[in-house]
Structure formats: structure tokens, C-alpha cells
Amino acid sequence: MLKKYMTLFALGLLALASAPAWAAQPTDSEAMNMAGLQRSLGQRMAKDYLMLGSEVRVDAAERQLKETVERFDASQKALNAYAPNPEIKAALAKVDATWVVYRQQVEATPDHAKAVELLANAETLLQQTQAVTDAMAKHLGEMGATVNRSGWARVQTQRIAMLYMAQTWNVPMPDLKAKLEKSVQDFETILKELESRGAPNEEIAAAQRRARAHWGFTLKGIDLKNTQAVVPTVITVSTDSLFRQLNELTRLYAGLKADES
Secondary structure, three states: OHHHHHHHHHHHHHHHHOOHHHOOOOOHHHHHHHHHHHHHHHHHHHHHHHHHHOOOOHHHHHHHHHHHHHHHHHHHHHHHHHOOOHHHHHHHHHHHHHHHHHHHHHHOOOOHHHHHHHHHHHHHHHHHHHHHHHHHHHHHOHHHHHHHHHHHHHHHHHHHHHHHHHHHOOOOOOOHHHHHHHHHHHHHHHHHHHHHHOOOOHHHHHHHHHHHHHHHHHHHHOOOOOOOOOOHHHHHHHHHHHHHHHHHHHHHHHOOOHHHO
């Protein structure tokens, strides 16, 4: 029993250690990856909130929400310290303002009546973090463009889960079904696009193959034509695995070492 608790404690420390790693001023490639990841983390927090509200994998959602809030906040501070030009600084300032409100929302006790407002702010945060990522890609050139695109597929893994959970909890979000369908289409489009470009090395080629295989499994759970088959546990587990795979692929495109992502 003691060995089990020590293992869990060590895993907890390892998970939390990833957030402070972003606190130091990042390199260009780290900053690009970090900015793109903020988009995913904003969607991930809303997903965890909805999981808690609908009582799906509650322990996992609580742990993931806490870790994600800490990582987003640490990354935002690091990006503000890095910001190399006025355009990026201005884009980050908008994120800062929304983050103050959004953090309070996601850390509050889930309330079905407030879920629509929270999801609206999740959409605003996504648009604002996208603006930061676009400005960063513009600043960095070709490398930034590829990381931006791969990172957008990474976003969709959490967005799909968030929208699926909103559907599961019967949240009256405007155009919910259409947004879910678009996220599924966006992921498939980007994956095909990256595959068609070819892989610069075998490590990236292998990461692409893993993502493609797991995406096929995830799609079986997201049967958009069968509204009676609701499998939130399967979807949240599957999309988290897919998130890790796309995080790895994006890291490789950014040219980062494994311990930097």
C-alpha cells in the first residue's frame, strides 16, 4: 500500500513539475509551442469543468483542471516576459484580461446555469490565444507556420472533448452540433495536410502514424449520426491520449527536446 501511494505521489510531482518549467524566459521555438498550447489548455479547462458538472471521471477531471490552470498561468507569465514586439504584447494583454475572469469561472463549483457563459468565454479565450499564436508565427516565419498548424490539430483534441461534454450535459450552447462537426473535420483536414507534406525524419513519420491510428479509434466513439450513443468516458480518455500524441508531434515540429514540452 505504501509503495502504491509513493508511486502516485511521484506521478503527481512529475505532472506539476511541467508547469514551472515554462516559467523561465523561453527560446523562440519554446515560445511558439507554448503559445500554441495555450489554445488547447483553454479548451481543456472548460472540458474538465463540464466533466465535473456531469460527474464523468470526477477525480481525473479535478486533478487535470488544477494542473491545467497552473500551467496556463505559468505559461502566460513566461510569454509576457518573452514578448518580442508590440503586436505580440498587445495580443497577450487581451488574453490576460480574459484569463482573470475565466480562471474564476473554471475554478468555481460547476453550475449548469452558468455553463453557457463559461463556454462563451472559452471561445473568446480561444480566439485571443489564436491571435497570439498567429502573431508569434508571423514573427518566426516558416517554422512557426508549421508548428501553428500542427498545434491547431492539438487544439481540436480538447475542443472535440469539450463540445462532446457540453452535448452530454445538455448545455444549450449555440450551434453546438455544428461546432463539434467542424472540429472533427478540422482535425482530419490538418492530419491529411501534414501527412501530404511528408515527414522530415522518421521520428515525425512515426508520430504521424500513431496519431492517424488513434484518430481512427477516436472517430468510432464520436458517432455524430447516432445521438443515442453517448460515451463521454470513452471520448475523454481517447481524446486525452490523442492530445498527448499531437503534443509530441507539435514538439517535434518545433525541434524541441522531449523534456521541454
